[in-house]
Amino acid sequence: xxxxxxxxxxxxxxxxxxxxRKTFEQQMQDNQSRxxxxxxxxxxxxxxxxxxxxxxxxxxxxxxxxxxxxxTTNRLVNELDRQVNGLGGQINQTTVDLLLAQDALxxxxxxxxxxxxxxxxxxxxxAYQVLLQAESFGDLLSRYKYLxxxxxxxxxxxxxxxxxxxxIGRERGVLVEARDQLERRRRERTQELERFLALERxxxxxxxxxxxxxxxxxxxxSQLERDEKDLNDRxxxxxxxxxEAEARGAPAARSTITTADIGQLTWxxxxxxxxxxxxxxxxxxxxxxxxGIGIGAAVGTPVxxxxxxxxxxxxPLGTYLNSVxxxxxxxxxxxxxxxxxxxxxxxxxxxxxxxIGTVGGETxxxxxxxxxxxxxxxxxxxxxxxxxxxxx
Numbered sequence: 001x002x003x004x005x006x007x008x009x010x011x012x013x014x015x016x017x018x019x020x021r022k023t024f025e026q027q028m029q030d031n032q033s034r035x036x037x038x039x040x041x042x043x044x045x046x047x048x049x050x051x052x053x054x055x056x057x058x059x060x061x062x063x064x065x066x067x068x069x070x071x072t073t074n075r076l077v078n079e080l081d082r083q084v085n086g087l088g089g090q091i092n093q094t095t096v097d098l099l100l101a102q103d104a105l106x107x108x109x110x111x112x113x114x115x116x117x118x119x120x121x122x123x124x125x126x127a128y129q130v131l132l133q134a135e136s137f138g139d140l141l142s143r144y145k146y147l148x149x150x151x152x153x154x155x156x157x158x159x160x161x162x163x164x165x166x167x168i169g170r171e172r173g174v175l176v177e178a179r180d181q182l183e184r185r186r187r188e189r190t191q192e193l194e195r196f197l198a199l200e201r202x203x204x205x206x207x208x209x210x211x212x213x214x215x216x217x218x219x220x221x222s223q224l225e226r227d228e229k230d231l232n233d234r235x236x237x238x239x240x241x242x243x244e245a246e247a248r249g250a251p252a253a254r255s256t257i258t259t260a261d262i263g264q265l266t267w268x269x270x271x272x273x274x275x276x277x278x279x280x281x282x283x284x285x286x287x288x289x290x291x292g293i294g295i296g297a298a299v300g301t302p303v304x305x306x307x308x309x310x311x312x313x314x315x316p317l318g319t320y321l322n323s324v325x326x327x328x329x330x331x332x333x334x335x336x337x338x339x340x341x342x343x344x345x346x347x348x349x350x351x352x353x354x355x356i357g358t359v360g361g362e363t364x365x366x367x368x369x370x371x372x373x374x375x376x377x378x379x380x381x382x383x384x385x386x387x388x389x390x391x392x
Contacts, residue, residue: 024090024174028181031083035188038079042072066203067289071278073196077376078383080189085262087182094178098171105164112157193378227318228291231325231335235379238312238327255330256307256352257374257387265306265387266352268336269359269370271297277383291381292335292373299340299368301359306334306374306388311348311356320371321364324356331377338364338371 049065119126127147134140257265275294305326312333313325320337324344327333340360350356362368374382 024094024178027086027090031086034079035076035083038072038076042069042076045069045072063203066199067279070196070199070203073192073199074381074383076192077189077196077380078386080185080192081259081262081382081386083185084182084189084259087178087185088260091175091178091182094171094175098168098175101164101168101171105161105168108157108161108164112161115154115157193376193380196380197378227320228289230317231320232379234313234325235333235375238333239331239377239379242331255328255332256309257328257332257334258330261307262387264389266304267295267388267391268306268334268372269295269297269301269303271295271301271359271369274366274369277381277385292337292371293384294366294369294371296367296369297359299359299362302355303336303339303357303359303370305350305352305354305356308349308351309334311344311346311350314342314344314346314348314356321360322357326350326356333375333379335373335375336370337361337373338369 045065045068049062049069131140131143131147134143272295273293274296275290277290277293279289303324307326307328309326309328311324312327313323315322317323317337322339322342323335323337324339324342325333325335336356338359338361339357340362342357344350344354344356359368359370361370372384374384374387376382
């Protein structure tokens with residue numbers, strides 16, 4: 001490789017490393033800012049609950065406050081999911097950059113070794129011999145310039161190797177820091193999951209003592225909550241069975257969904273997004289907690305499993321109508337509701353992309369659509385939009 005081309009490659013590698021370092025640091029600052037913003041929002045809601053408990057209030061106010069705490073905790077979990085995925089990609093990219101820098105260093109080391117062999121063979125008096133063999137003053141100047149350029153190239157080669165060594169050290173530092181950040185984010189995610197479960201228990205206690213006011217709206221909400229509880233109980237039972245098996249030392253089933261699938265799952269059905277994850281207003285001013293998304297589609301449109309797994313439920317489930325629950329292993333589940341028909345049975349093994357039913361829901365307030373959820377460890381509802389492929 002020519003010296004000029006080697007120097008250009010080195011400059012490109014160094015500038016790429018500096019830009020990457022700056023980008024990684026900025027990314028970590030932005031990630032931390034987003035987490036702190038959501039945590040500040042949750043702290044404000046927690047302070048509001050403390051004020052409520054020091055004065056007369058309705059239990060529905062306290063329940064609404066707990067729902068908001070659950071929403072912000074869910075947002076934290078989903079933000080941590082996104083950051084875990086991003087850090088995984090950062091680690092992969094940094095590893096590639098480190099390998100490229102090491103390859104470049106090996107190449108320059110080989111060039112330096114060849115130069116040392118040449119210098120040793122020619123001997124310490126080579127420069128004098130070249131100059132003394134000049135036939136004219138012009139020839140002498142040419143030979144001197146040649147020797148000067150050779151020595152300059154050798155110095156540049158040594159400097160390039162030193163820069164590459166420093167770059168490798170920086171890349172290793174970035175890699176270690178990214179791995180530390182990844183581990184911290186995973187610990188934070190576990191803590192937020194535990195907080196969510198505690199809020200869910202507190203919400204359940206309040207729900208048992210507050211079932212008053214606005215009879216029709218409350219009846220509708222109560223039915224939704226019962227169906228939600230039924231689904232939660234089914235997922236909780238599957239989780240207990242999984243944890244008991246792990247406690248007995250049974251080999252864990254391979255999970256077909258992991259955090260590496262964030263943003264990679266195929267949509268279960270093609271159609272417009274008619275409602276998103278989160279609490280929305282329903283008929284008669286009811287507040288409906290959406291633990292999934294609604295995808296509008298024509299009645300009879302095939303619905304496909306987003307990943308392989310075992311069917312844990314296939315049949316009617318209250319206001320969810322015909323529903324299918326797929327256990328993907330490792331504490332991950334996908335739920336498909338408002339189906340017209342189901343083409344699988346409880347206990348069936350399905351693969352990614354397999355048709356498990358058809359779209360129904362024509363009698364619902366939203367019209368024909370699929371209600372789709374993803375549940376993580378502990379039964380926590382995760383925002384499906386974060387897990388499905390981004391639409392163009």
